[in-house]
Amino acid sequence: MTDASQPDMQLETLPQERSRAMQLWGRFRDHKGGIIGAAVFLIIIIAVTIGPYIHTIDPQFLDIRSKNQGPSMLHPFGTDNLGRDMLAQVLAGGRLSLSVGMVAMALSLFLGTVVGLLSGYIKWLDGPLMRLTDLFLALPLLPLLLVIIMLFRETLRAIFGPETGIFILIVFVIGITSWMHTARIVRGDVLSIKNQEFILAAKSGGTREYNIILRHLLPNVMSSIMVSATLGIATAIITESALSFLGLGFPSDFPTWGRLLYDGANFLQITPSRVLWPGLAISLTVLSVNYMGDAFRDALDPHKVKH
């Protein structure tokens, strides 16, 4: 292929891309679990986005006289030990937890996939990249966090304000400390795939390296990536709660699902609803993402022929 032929090719591929997307969507739609997962996920997103406009109690408002209440008309999910409304907290917490979970997961998935693909496919990068992975696996997480917070919190707070600053910090911290598993797994898959016939065929056919990686390798390691993605969201949401428990996450007056669950654990016998709802919210999110991932993988699977 010469450079001159490039524009033509792009013109050619455009309609092709569109039909490919249609095809993908068609396959996705056939997957019942995927559709249900997507629906539940959408409901959760809608609930946390517009929920606070319907249930207008301030999640931060303390009404100490109505503390530790069970579900009632006024407080459908009950209240916590300082009299804060649990429904409002779960809704507000969902915004933070979902965004932290998604963004951090995306970051770690991106890092992990890139490192995994490169070190699996390009031989001279394998050594250095994998030793870097070993280093990150070995670093003690807590001191690392303390150092990162110490070095960057004030700067980020000054630039983005307290809330966004901490958000960026947390997403970054979770992202860069959780990509290693994905990288190792993707690399292992790539190592076994890259010597298979169809890759060799593509190579000898003169396909460019990045095309081989994107068109041939990536779809074939998708199933592992999808599992990593679902597990990654759960890990990110829970890691966030561990961070705030250590005083490294969001300030204590910003509820998140993980934190609500953590704070509620000791109140298990007094107000079970305090742990039920945040726990359910995390589980439902993870389950729905999992089913969507399944459907997505099936739709992408190059071997799956429509019968």
Add this chain to the structure above:
Amino acid sequence: MLNYTLRRLMFAIPTLLVISFIIFALLDLAPNDPTGNLPLTIPPEVREQIRQSLGLGDPFLIRYLKWLHQFFVNEPLNILSQITGADIFESADRLRIRSWATRSPVVDLIVQRMPQTLWVVGMSYVVGILIAIPIGIISAHKQYSIFDQLGTFVSMIGFSVPTFFTGVLLIVIFSVKLHWFPSIYDTNHKVTDWSSLVFQIRQMFLPVMVLALYNTSQISRFVRASMLENLNQDYVRTARAKGVKEKTILLVHVLRNSLIPVVTVIALGVPTVFSGAIITEQIFRVNGLGQLLITSIQGGDIPVVQTLTFIFAVLIVLFNLIADVLYGVLDPRIRYD
């Protein structure tokens, strides 16, 4: 392959040195302090004297080299003379790595904590793998069957509900309400006969359950996904067309080819057995290596944290190497030369 392994082992030494330096620098930079947990009634001047007596007044590089010398020369010599029983290396005079909180040699602490960590965390890992692989295989073979759906549901719940919650929940149900299992692990307990073994199993049951649920969930997902991937490959279709028995296809051909991500996950997991399960160990007071690590981090006990993390790093490098070798065994097409 042997050549590759040797080359990797050679390369591991500088890697580990670099890692140990970075960990040391990180711990030095971290703002927590060994006097942080002392009562505020101890005046600031005394705190400063305590810091000096711990050697914090020395320059960073000196402290690092001291640690390196103690770890790579003094401690191995000490172990050697303990094994041979003779004090041939004058190890009594050699400075050992000492914890700042307990003032005892770090290696002794680690040895003391190994049994409970291996019992609880190690066992939960074994249990997890043994359950996860069959579940993964069946789920993949009968995709979207009731078994698969149920397996997916349980494992996703198991992974998404954190151990700090499942631990408390199990204690409330099984210790408080039913009185079936103790909520506190007795590290002084010694297994000598049948009844003490039963007691050991009872006290291990809850923490092992909590951890195994988590491990099973994770591993079974990878087994399932990887099996599914392979079940759609051409070679399976060819084998089926040739009339090879389904069981053989599944357990010999597909499983073998699906194990690569599984081996990766397990190899990543085995070193974490050593670093213990911080939260679960805390909840059940197993007081193994995980609890040692977290109390040392919180207490700013740098010698303990440094030594533990470094041993952890050695294991990571080692097990990732084992995984790489296993790739070659599982899939002869993988070559590293």
Add this chain to the structure above:
Amino acid sequence: MTKLRLLLTASAVVMALGAATSAQAARGSDGELKILYWQAVSILNPYLSGGTKDLHGSSMVIEPLARYDEKGNMVPELVDEIPTVENGGVSKDLKSITWKISKGIKWSDGTDFTAEDVAFTADYCLAPDGGCQQRAYFSDVTKVEAIDPLTVKVTFGVAKPFPYGPFVGSQSPILQKAQFKDCMGPKAPECTDANFHPHGTGPFRVTEFKPNDVISFEANPYYRVADEPHFATAVLKGGGDAASAARAVLETGEYDYAWNLQVEPEILAQMAQAGKGVIVSSFGTQVERLEVNPYDASAAAGDARSTKQAGPNPALSDPAVRKALSIAIDRDLLVEAGYGEAGRSTCNFVPAPDIYASTKNNWCLKQDIAGANKLLDDAGWVMGSDGVRTKGDARLSLIFQTSTNSVRQGSQALIKQMWQQIGVETELRNTDPSVFFGGDPASPDTFQKFYSDVEMYTNNFDGTDPEKYLAGRTCERIPSPENGWLGENISRYCDPAYDKLAAKLAGTGKLADRAEIAKEMNDMLIEAGTMIPLIHRGDVSARAANLDGVRMNSWDSQLWNVASWSRKK
């Protein structure tokens, strides 16, 4: 809450009855005592680790000459009486104190306890490069000498109106010379065996020590009281968290005693309903307080941040603001939400003992939102459209920092809401306790650096004498970059009149006069609004319902009288 109170009253009655019946039990007749400390004991030598848990653990084995009982009175342990000026034990010039050791006291290895051991203990702590953590107890000590085998004399370089520092209380117990003589100075940490298995005069001796995990004890056969301890063996298990420790005593009954249960009161009350154990509490001198930063703490001040060079704090330098912040807080509500029976509202820096507690500042006990608003209005702080008051460029917007701890975060949230009602905006921040209290000069988050406007924590003084504690608020004790941020005067209070009083207190011998001066100093601090006391905090622990003899003590180790604990028959 009332339920909890009821339980506590009931437990007090049970305790009184129990004490009467259990006196007859013989040594070692009650089997095993199981104690749970959620912070595990690291070492049994309090001179090498001053952590509360380590002091308590070692108090079962090694003892001081005298200690404090649950009312804060000094009681003789290894001596016949407490030396005073009246009985000639303390010299007229207050520069020396002579202790007379009781006859017949033996170490747990069977050897005699002598004055040499006492003198050695002082040498051990004062040896250079040892990093002795209780050195403050030996301040101004010039000489400790054994006059005869049962007499020891401590000489001070200055007059000591309160000479009961060395060898009194669980912080400075006596070590055995024979065991520790080769462990002086830099060699101290290397004596692992001695540090883990000290010989003592106490009721128990160590059989096995697993650092940061569990200690096994057996009754000391040489203990000086014939029928004590009543338990033959004891275990001191560590690890975990406060809530699960409470559960192990109150709900599952696996343990007999659990220490320091700082969890939300309703959780404890609910657990106590199981009837397996009772909650016990007592009060010492701990005060949860807000320190108010008089200097500019914003990042804009650069290196001078939170020091005099940074200039005054735009909001908090106004006395009206400080007073308004104090009276806007409903302390009773903070107690109810986070402390229950283990807290009382207070307006004092020195809340106890009774003779030192001032009543002059009780105006702060009652929340007065209207009064606070009026104060701010009068001082020219105008309510803005966003609900935050301003005056010129200054805005009543504060950063409020504390250590990470679920009760503290609850209090933070409550205070934030109370201050909102008077037009003060608050940004909450919490820091890991090992960083916050760690004092690392490189970290911006330590409580000494105070890079925030308001911070909350607890402090107290050991024993019953507040002289040193009050002296911590003099000008020279202000933390600053020049002294490496070392100093107790967190709120950077500086008043020459106060410093003069501190010097006067150090030279006054009569108790009544000392109390008057101490109260005056306390009132100066509160009146200046430099610190806002919130809660006089107690200690909460739990004991099994069938454990007798527990006398909860905040002035000394909670295990101070473990020898007379017994199992109810």
